[in-house]
Amino acid sequence: MKDQIEATQTEALARIEAVADIRSLEDARVGILGKQGSLTKLSAGMRDVPKEEKAEVGQLLNAARQAITGALEGKKEALQSEADAKALAGIDLTLPARSLHTGSLHPLTLIRDEAVGILRRMGFALADGPEIEDEFHCFDALNTPADHPARNEKDTFYFDSGKLLRTHTSSVQVRTMEAEAPPIRIIAPGSAYRRDEIDATHLSVFNQLEGLYVDTDVSLGDLKGTLEYFFHELFGSATEVRFRPHFFPFTEPSFEIDVKLHAKGQAPKWIEVAGCGMVDPAVFDAIGASRNDDAYSPEKVTGFAFGMGLDRLAMIRWGIKDIRLLIENDTRFLKQFA
Numbered sequence: 001m002k003d004q005i006e007a008t009q010t011e012a013l014a015r016i017e018a019v020a021d022i023r024s025l026e027d028a029r030v031g032i033l034g035k036q037g038s039l040t041k042l043s044a045g046m047r048d049v050p051k052e053e054k055a056e057v058g059q060l061l062n063a064a065r066q067a068i069t070g071a072l073e074g075k076k077e078a079l080q081s082e083a084d085a086k087a088l089a090g091i092d093l094t095l096p097a098r099s100l101h102t103g104s105l106h107p108l109t110l111i112r113d114e115a116v117g118i119l120r121r122m123g124f125a126l127a128d129g130p131e132i133e134d135e136f137h138c139f140d141a142l143n144t145p146a147d148h149p150a151r152n153e154k155d156t157f158y159f160d161s162g163k164l165l166r167t168h169t170s171s172v173q174v175r176t177m178e179a180e181a182p183p184i185r186i187i188a189p190g191s192a193y194r195r196d197e198i199d200a201t202h203l204s205v206f207n208q209l210e211g212l213y214v215d216t217d218v219s220l221g222d223l224k225g226t227l228e229y230f231f232h233e234l235f236g237s238a239t240e241v242r243f244r245p246h247f248f249p250f251t252e253p254s255f256e257i258d259v260k261l262h263a264k265g266q267a268p269k270w271i272e273v274a275g276c277g278m279v280d281p282a283v284f285d286a287i288g289a290s291r292n293d294d295a296y297s298p299e300k301v302t303g304f305a306f307g308m309g310l311d312r313l314a315m316i317r318w319g320i321k322d323i324r325l326l327i328e329n330d331t332r333f334l335k336q337f338a
């Protein structure tokens, strides 16, 4: 038995030594220590060893097992580092690394998030509405009569179904008031669509940020203070903001707001960024009829609304001369905002 153990060990160690790759090493391990392995079979012979020799033979078996296991591990490590060295051969670790291209947010997203952040701090909550609208929410409920030029087929994208692509985000005013009783203070950023001739300041798909505040005793002073504060937060406290009297069917009185644009290489000029005004009582009446209650009775509540062009805000913030840069996705332009 002792000789057998010695012979098996010698043979096993020689076999391990001769192995040239990891897979043959595994075969060797199974051939020696596996269920049918040479050493395993030998260990089974312990049963027939006389009592007085058992201790000694057992020790020999253990020693053989240890020697073999050690040799297997040693060989495995040697083969592994050989393979690693082969894989690394020919790689020049002194070469400069390939640079990673990181993405960044689009300027429109940046300005929208910033504008939303300012207004949320002032207590406005986000609201939303569909871009495919019906005439009621886009026009009728906003006191915009059938013969108003904004409804003209030349100005608005109509579907055969009679639905349309909303021409402004003011439709969200209507949807919010239909769903919720006052007081409400909401903002709704989103796309709007018009059949505008595309030029340096107009796109047929553009982005607006709507606002609506309805409560008891909301005044024109609240409107002016809110929006002046907003533009000073967004563009800096030295920014010049002016309110010009204007007309919108759904506000009375109404104003357009201009902010002075300082674009590189251009004389500073006023650029129109928003429309606003006090909610026209006719709008509250339309909401009352739609809700079938008097929650928005013009006797009880007043409100102000505004709608600004997010694209224009981005142009002012970064002195962008042509609005088309915002949709061309030219990375030479976009990467300046990374």
Ligand code: PHE
Pocket (backbone or CB within 6 Å): 167, 168, 169, 170, 248, 251, 254, 274, 275, 276, 277, 305, 306, 307, 308
């Ligand atoms: N909806 C108007 C526009 O698109 C802007 C506006 C919104 C004016 C709210 C007054 C109040 O031009």
